[in-house]
Amino acid sequence: MAHYKVEQDDWLIVYLKYLLFVFNFFFWVGGATVLAVGVWTLVEKSGYLSILASSTFAASAYILIFSGALVMVTGFLGFGAIIREDRSCLSTYFCLLLVIFLVELVAGVLAHMYYQRLSEELKQHLTRTLAENYRQPGAVDITLSVDRLQQDFKCCGSNSSADWQHSAYILSREAEGRRVPDSCCKTVVVRCGQRVHPSNIYKVEGGCITKLEQFLADHLLLMGAVGIGVACLQGRPPRKQKWWFTRLSVDLGAVSGAFCSCHHTPRPGVSSFSHSSDQKVGTLRKDQGCHLLNWSPSLLTCDVCFPQSHPPSNTESHGKRSGGR
Structure with missing residues (x-):
């Protein structure tokens, strides 16, 4: 039963990795969309910016360009973190997700706010511009x-x-x-x-x-919808994503100095649950998996390690072995 449970856990981790990979792909596509909308707005429609009293329209476009580029860079970082299962990269990835969420939300809100006062600004400013500045x-x-x-x-x-x-x-x-x-x-x-x-x-x-x-109302609605929509998408990652990140942190031995229980099987290159009689107790060290006591070779990376606040006593270990038998 224990061996079956570990295989089930391994499949769950693989499933969560692919789920996060798919999420990151759509996240990257969303960033490319945001970047494209921002660039298109400035390149194709910048000819009208100088007759607007406010710079909010241009500011929204620049924010979208910045956040879109940041999304694409973060997407590549996410792909690398998922493939390598690197805890530091994953931490950076999730921090950047939060920053991007806030930036795109600001761009969307700015576009929406400017949309509300667009008509009044044009009526007041355009007539005066034509009369005094042309x-x-x-x-x-x-x-x-x-x-x-x-x-x-x-x-x-x-x-x-x-x-x-x-x-x-x-x-x-x-x-x-x-x-x-x-x-x-x-x-x-x-x-x-x-x-x-x-x-x-x-x-x-x-x-x-x-x-x-x-014309401006249509484009402001588009920029606002894209900014807020992609921000909401990035603000709702898969529910199990945080749990999977925690499991990776444990599996990679990111909790330095804690104690863990590891189980070893004779299969080459595999360390997982098999028989409780194979249990060894050791110290979990950063990037080293389980450093087993009285084990040769002394270093063994385990698929599953359960951190403990203190090493189990001989009585506890003996009880687990007896229960396994």
């Missing part, structure tokens, strides 16, 4: 962002094309008679903004604010 000295980034915004979303002005009547650029000589920037035109050519007929420029109900608000 084509002004030192505002090259804003100018490029506004031009790209109007071309990408096929819109003109913050609320309508009439917003450009109060623009410092349109009122200046530099405009050369333009009533709207050339980027408002359906077909962009030099000084096409002099003619504001609907056949020439974009006339969109709600203007660019409505288009940009919907």
Whole structure:
């Protein structure tokens, strides 16, 4: 019965190792997803960042990139720790899991908070930006962002094309008679903004604010969902994972100076429960398994070691042997 129980325990450990391996794989895939969303947001959509009053949108994307990269590195560490059954690597792995959980949760919450006040910020800031900063000295980034915004979303002005009547650029000589920037035109050519007929420029109900608000809201929801979703996934590892880690720590002899009971069988390279008469008592030493007393060879690594606060007395050992027989 004892031999059968040990084999059953060995299979359980193998099962838990594979379970943790599968969890770590999905964890790594989640990190790659977070990293991809963050990079895509900055690379493809960074043209609109300069016309936003708040940097929360960009901050959320940068946090996602950082946490995604950290997840992927941690995933590789997890694979190595599982394969090698290294206690120190496993400890580092679980600590990083906690850090990543908190970082991704912060990114998701930031994205959600910014989503709540997005509409108000755009209404207050975009109209003023178009009127005061477009084509002004030192505002090259804003100018490029506004031009790209109007071309990408096929819109003109913050609320309508009439917003450009109060623009410092349109009122200046530099405009050369333009009533709207050339980027408002359906077909962009030099000084096409002099003619504001609907056949020439974009006339969109709600203007660019409505288009940009919907665009940013969709992406903020995506970033928030990815960040919080992956954080929740990482915050719920397999239930038996902690117990398996404890078993590995014991099997690797991580508790220095404790006492353990080991059982030895004559099978080559195998140490496990067999007969109670084979029991030996020794000291559990770090990375050395069971150091047996009065045993040759003196060093024997056991598959299963049960730490004890003190070595069993001769009476206890004798009782166990008698019970085994």
